[in-house]
Amino acid sequence: MKIIKSSEKENQWVSISGLFSILMMIFLFLSIAYMGNIILKQKKITVIAQTYEETQKGISHDLKKEFTQNLRVWNAVLDSLTLSIRFEDPEILFQVGSAELNQHFKNILDNFFPRFIQILTDPKYKNEIEEIRIEGHTSSEWSGENSPYQAYFNNMELSQDRTHNVLIYILSKIKDEKLFNWTKSKLTANGLSSSKLIYNLDQTENKERSRRVEFKIKTNAEKQINKILKQSSK
Incomplete structure (x- = not known):
């Protein structure tokens, strides 16, 4: 039976938490891009409506x-x-x-x-x-x-x-x-x-x-x- 040392556990936790951080950043960027697209579309429609x-x-x-x-x-x-x-x-x-x-x-x-x-x-x-x-x-x-x-x-x-x-x-x-x-x-x-x-x-x-x-x-x-x-x- 392999015994996992505490330092190895900490490294695994750091790796997992780092992965979550990266995923959260990707999700945040996608959300910002999506909202930016929505705002841009609304602005274009507003300009057309005004015209x-x-x-x-x-x-x-x-x-x-x-x-x-x-x-x-x-x-x-x-x-x-x-x-x-x-x-x-x-x-x-x-x-x-x-x-x-x-x-x-x-x-x-x-x-x-x-x-x-x-x-x-x-x-x-x-x-x-x-x-x-x-x-x-x-x-x-x-x-x-x-x-x-x-x-x-x-x-x-x-x-x-x-x-x-x-x-x-x-x-x-x-x-x-x-x-x-x-x-x-x-x-x-x-x-x-x-x-x-x-x-x-x-x-x-x-x-x-x-x-x-x-x-x-x-x-x-x-x-x-x-x-x-x-x-x-x-």
Whole structure:
């Protein structure tokens, strides 16, 4: 039987305690690195959120300054929260059941869209724009159709055709190649049928206001935040 001397026991204890110390130091460094990564990620997200808020306020301010005198004449509304300009007079936009743009609406677009794009291509906003959505909306009814399901599908086709024609018309007016390519890369046509109706105060459908075309601006803040979260999860 081997007898372990006290000095050997002390050496073993020193070795074990030293190992624990090293492990604790490694754990501490890993914890600091992890917390540092979390703090860095939070700072990046905060910067993006601040940039988003500044961009949102700036675009809203510039749109309001540019179009305030026109909105009432066009029967249009600026929504600062969603960065959208909504054209609400269905008689100006299209004939009932038709996807062909009325001449009056073409005249409005000729005035509106070049000024609208000029704001968005300003260097302080240009790189923050993710998408410019043309949204077509209808009421829930369809002439001669009693089935709400069929009315919805008929209106879906109509709203898609309308936004498609709006997109073609405004792009055809851009002669500068660089501006055309930038606008083309951001502009989308979205027919939404009666999925987003506008209601009166008594919660009944406002059929006139539901028939509308909206130009909605989407910034890339959400995309940047998702990119940071994806990188930090690796």
